[in-house]
Amino acid sequence: xxxxxxxxxxxxxxxxxxxxxxxxxxxxxxxxxxxxxxxxxxxxxxxxxxxxxxxxxxxxxxxxxxxxxxxxxxxxxxxxxxxxxxxxxxxxxxxxxxxxxxxxxxxxxxxxxxxxxxxxxxxxxxxxxxxxxxxxxxxxxxxxxxxxxxxxxxxxxxxxxxxxxxxxxxxxxxxxxxxxxxxxxxxxxxxxxxxxxxxxxxxxxxxxxxxxxxxxxxxxxxxxxxxxxxxxxxxxxxxxxxxxxxxxxxxxxxxxxxxxxxxxxxxxxxxxxxxxxxxxxxxxxxxxxxxxxxxxxxxxxxxxxxxxxxxxxxxxxxxxxxxxxxxxxxxxxxxxxxxxxxxxxxxxxxxxxxxxxxxxxxxxxxxxxxxxxxxxxxxxxxxxxxxxxxxxxxxxxxxxxxxxxxxxxxxxxxxxxxxxxxxxxxxxxxxxxxxxxxxxxxxxxxxxxxxxxxxxxxxxxxxxxxxxxxxxxxxxxxxxxxxxxxxxxxxxxxxxxxxxxxxxxxxxxxxxxxxxxxxxxxxxxxxxxxxxxxxxxxxxxxxxxxxxxxxxxxxxxxxxxxxxxxxxxxxxxxxxxxxxxxxxxxxxxxxxxxxxxxxxxxxxxxxxxxxxxxxxxxxxxxxxxxxxxxxxxxxxxxxxxxxxxxxxxxxxxxxxxxxxxxxxxxxxxxxxxxxxxxxxxxxxxxxxxxxxxxxxxxxxxxxxxxxxxxxxxxxxxxxxxxxxxxxxxxxxxxxxxxxxxxxxxxxxxxxxxxxxxxxxxxxxxxxxxxxxxxxxxxxxxxxxxxxxxxxxxxxxxxxxxxxxxxxxxxxxxxxxxx
Numbered sequence: 001x002x003x004x005x006x007x008x009x010x011x012x013x014x015x016x017x018x019x020x021x022x023x024x025x026x027x028x029x030x031x032x033x034x035x036x037x038x039x040x041x042x043x044x045x046x047x048x049x050x051x052x053x054x055x056x057x058x059x060x061x062x063x064x065x066x067x068x069x070x071x072x073x074x075x076x077x078x079x080x081x082x083x084x085x086x087x088x089x090x091x092x093x094x095x096x097x098x099x100x101x102x103x104x105x106x107x108x109x110x111x112x113x114x115x116x117x118x119x120x121x122x123x124x125x126x127x128x129x130x131x132x133x134x135x136x137x138x139x140x141x142x143x144x145x146x147x148x149x150x151x152x153x154x155x156x157x158x159x160x161x162x163x164x165x166x167x168x169x170x171x172x173x174x175x176x177x178x179x180x181x182x183x184x185x186x187x188x189x190x191x192x193x194x195x196x197x198x199x200x201x202x203x204x205x206x207x208x209x210x211x212x213x214x215x216x217x218x219x220x221x222x223x224x225x226x227x228x229x230x231x232x233x234x235x236x237x238x239x240x241x242x243x244x245x246x247x248x249x250x251x252x253x254x255x256x257x258x259x260x261x262x263x264x265x266x267x268x269x270x271x272x273x274x275x276x277x278x279x280x281x282x283x284x285x286x287x288x289x290x291x292x293x294x295x296x297x298x299x300x301x302x303x304x305x306x307x308x309x310x311x312x313x314x315x316x317x318x319x320x321x322x323x324x325x326x327x328x329x330x331x332x333x334x335x336x337x338x339x340x341x342x343x344x345x346x347x348x349x350x351x352x353x354x355x356x357x358x359x360x361x362x363x364x365x366x367x368x369x370x371x372x373x374x375x376x377x378x379x380x381x382x383x384x385x386x387x388x389x390x391x392x393x394x395x396x397x398x399x400x401x402x403x404x405x406x407x408x409x410x411x412x413x414x415x416x417x418x419x420x421x422x423x424x425x426x427x428x429x430x431x432x433x434x435x436x437x438x439x440x441x442x443x444x445x446x447x448x449x450x451x452x453x454x455x456x457x458x459x460x461x462x463x464x465x466x467x468x469x470x471x472x473x474x475x476x477x478x479x480x481x482x483x484x485x486x487x488x489x490x491x492x493x494x495x496x497x498x499x500x501x502x503x504x505x506x507x508x509x510x511x512x513x514x515x516x517x518x519x520x521x522x523x524x525x526x527x528x529x530x531x532x533x534x535x536x537x538x539x540x541x542x543x544x545x546x547x548x549x550x551x552x553x554x555x556x557x558x559x560x561x562x563x564x565x566x567x568x569x570x571x572x573x574x575x576x577x578x579x580x581x582x583x584x585x586x587x588x589x590x591x592x593x594x595x596x597x598x599x600x601x602x603x604x605x606x607x608x609x610x611x612x613x614x615x616x617x618x619x620x621x622x623x624x625x626x627x628x629x630x631x632x633x634x635x636x637x638x639x640x641x642x643x644x645x646x647x648x649x650x651x652x653x654x655x656x657x658x659x660x661x662x663x664x665x666x667x668x669x670x671x672x673x674x675x676x677x678x679x680x681x682x683x684x685x686x687x688x689x690x691x692x693x694x695x696x697x698x699x700x701x702x703x704x705x706x707x708x709x710x711x712x713x714x715x716x717x718x719x720x721x722x723x724x725x726x727x728x729x730x731x732x733x734x735x736x737x738x739x740x741x742x743x744x745x746x747x748x749x750x751x752x753x754x755x756x757x758x759x760x761x762x763x764x765x766x767x768x769x770x771x772x773x774x775x776x777x778x779x780x781x782x783x784x785x786x787x788x789x790x791x792x793x794x795x796x797x798x799x800x801x802x803x804x805x806x807x808x809x810x811x812x813x814x815x816x817x818x
């Protein structure tokens with residue numbers, strides 16, 4: 001009887017692939033184990049076992065698997081169900097979800113090894129110089145990698161040389177899997193067993209009297225053992241004794257010391273042994289009780305608490321009860337920038353039970369967190385992470401906390417799966433049967449709509465912790481200030497006065513400008529030329545620090561010439577302003593104060609966020625200039641003033657969510673002011689102080705914003721009243737894209753006559769990375785089955801792909817488009 005295995009390969013193909021296995025392998029294999037399988041002519045890929053059965057494939061002859069890579073499943077059954085839901089709902093393949101979910105260190109791919117052909121006789125005179133170099137190297141090595149050969153012949157591409165050597169029978173090729181993850185081993189020492197007793201130790205020290213350095217090391221080891229009661233690292237012993245590694249090696253060679261290695265995680269947080277107790281005030285206790293009532297009714301609960309109301313303490317209280325039950329907690333955050341502060345706070349309550357998982361971690365670090373969660377280790381009971389933490393192998397999940405749930409950062413844009421972490425977390429909670437709490441000072445329209453329609457429970461905290469007053473918000477009219485010549489650069493006189501007053505009081509300041517770089521446009525005032533990105537339809541942003549013009553979409557950059565590249569004039573003018581220019585202007589106004597900057601340019605390193613946040617917390621900076629990073633949930637005790645440089649850039653954006661986002665962003669950044677005893681102040685610079693959204697921000701009137709936006713969305717058929725799928729077509733050929741997008745939109749209109757199909761239309765930026773883009777928006781009619789509509793769209797895609805001239809056109813689906 002033959003056995004077969006269906007596997008998921010990490011490639012964007014809809015179907016499973018079937019391989020032949022033995023009965024022993026069929027008995028051993030479980031869903032979620034990794035297997036190495038041959039795919040294509042010679043490559044070996046890592047695949048995930050999905051199902052064992054006895055039905056041979058009809059279209060092809062099943063190959064045998066290469067090897068089984070795991071002893072136990074790396075991915076559990078709940079994860080597989082969740083990933084399948086993500087693939088179905090967000091219109092991608094299970095292979096794409098697998099590639100996005102698993103740390104890439106788990107997805108081993110084979111590497112081509114070049115071996116000498118021992119079975120053939122080689123005439124060295126037939127070999128060219130570069131071929132001979134490779135042949136000679138293979139006489140001294142068993143095998144070489146392609147990179148090694150590139151180094152030997154000193155060329156980027158080694159493939160032509162390898163092809164020639166293959167043809168001449170000099171070499172043979174072999175595919176070999178290699179493990180990317182390497183555990184971290186730490187070197188320890190202990191005194192040899194024969195010297196453990198006091199009398200033998202005395203004899204030993206007498207023997208070492210002529211080797212004072214070695215004697216000193218032995219004494220240092222005993223002192224360390226007496227104080228820390230833990231295994232002694234070689235590094236600690238060297239620091240304590242002042243000895244070199246050669247002295248310790250000599251003691252090991254004499255069998256006085258025994259060395260051994262222990263595996264250790266790369267990320268280990270230093271924790272304080274004294275754990276704090278959380279105490280809730282009256283309003284927090286009421287919110288906590290309301291959340292428990294929502295949980296009892298089996299509903300997710302929205303915690304709507306104003307900025308600095310102490311939502312984190314309520315989360316901590318909820319986490320406490322889950323931890324006592326021995327279950328796991330997932331704490332989702334929109335930004336990596338928030339993790340350093342939160343780790344410190346949660347460790348104060350839960351000690352070493354907290355781990356972190358996000359994209360700034362290295363491959364090895366992510367593997368270690370994955371394994372700790374898989375093995376249900378106590379040190380991984382609480383997982384703090386950005387959206388990718390959703391894919392970890394939880395088996396006893398008791399609570400999911402989604403903090404700042406309104407944030408658009410929870411939505412994955414590229415590559416697939418283009419999921420929304422908040423919505424996917426709801427499904428994960430349902431599969432685990434666990435509770436979910438969403439928290440925000442400015443909930444998304446969708447979440448509040450779910451509260452109004454009784455899908456979510458609701459809890460509110462409407463006052464700040466310690467009864468601190470909400471910040472005083474003032475709108476500064478830039479139009480009036482410009483007319484009266486009260487502007488100094490991009491600063492109104494009013495804002496500069498308030499900055500000086502706050503600094504004299506010893507307070508810190510946050511300035512928000514939602515654009516990085518120095519200036520978004522550099523224009524020649526003689527001919528009007530503005531440097532454009534050759535790959536995208538955008539002007540290049542000037543970054544003064546590097547004297548570069550950069551594209552924020554594809555990364556293209558060039559040095560800024562002193563003269564115009566079109567007409568040669570020296571009349572280059574920088575228009576608009578970003579965080580870099582705000583920082584420079586402020587340095588001119590405040591030469592005696594330290595001004596920091598927090599944007600994508602200054603936080604590129606692994607610990608970039610942490611360094612800037614810590615420096616600002618310790619008051620090394622008096623002013624922090626930043627983009628959206630400074631707005632999200634950060635808690636700075638000494639900030640007395642927040643300045644928003646230009647609110648109009650947020651409001652006048654071509655997007656149906658622009659006003660909701662503006663309200664959220666401005667309210668969140670205002671919430672960084674006055675979080676302790678003194679009431680904070682917020683100044684919003686704008687050319688339109690009478691704009692309805694700005695008035696609502698000033699009055700902190702979320703209800704009015706929600707009612708206005710809900711009415712408009714319903715009127716124009718936008719979420720939450722309507723579900724939207726955005727289809728983007730991409731191609732390098734402009735005419736082919738126009739033709740294919742018209743074909744696709746016509747097919748959609750024929751399939752879905754009762755639904756609104758908008759487009760095809762070019763987006764505001766119609767070319768990115770040399771690909772032209774066209775969007776089609778599908779607004780689903782109420783009462784229709786979304787899965788039926790998605791299946792219909794997929795059928796159209798199959799017909800579309802069958803048209804030979806459209807083969808190069810890429811289709812991208814964005815479900816619940818944000």
